[in-house]
Amino acid sequence: MANSLSAKKRIRQNAKRRGRNRWRKQQIKDAVKEFDEALSAGDKDKAAEQLRVVYKRLDKVASKGTIHKNAAARQKSRLAQRLHRA
Numbered sequence: 001m002a003n004s005l006s007a008k009k010r011i012r013q014n015a016k017r018r019g020r021n022r023w024r025k026q027q028i029k030d031a032v033k034e035f036d037e038a039l040s041a042g043d044k045d046k047a048a049e050q051l052r053v054v055y056k057r058l059d060k061v062a063s064k065g066t067i068h069k070n071a072a073a074r075q076k077s078r079l080a081q082r083l084h085r086a
Helices: 005-038 044-064 069-085
Strands: none
Touching: 005 044, 005 069, 044 069
16 A cells, blocks of 8 residues: 555546546547447448548547557557448
């Protein structure tokens, strides 16, 4: 357990940031899930629109530093490939 005030503050900050990062990552997962559902239903127009939503979320999360920008780019590329193949 932390004894100093600065260590206690660091614990509070880490908990807050961890919660924020988990929320952001969950937003990405939810958006990708909706994209998958639209793709599996065969609705290309809705899937393309959902892909734009996923792109926006990935870019925003990468800009905040929750995930690396190259990881976001890789994920965007793979999702675009899946839409293109469908």
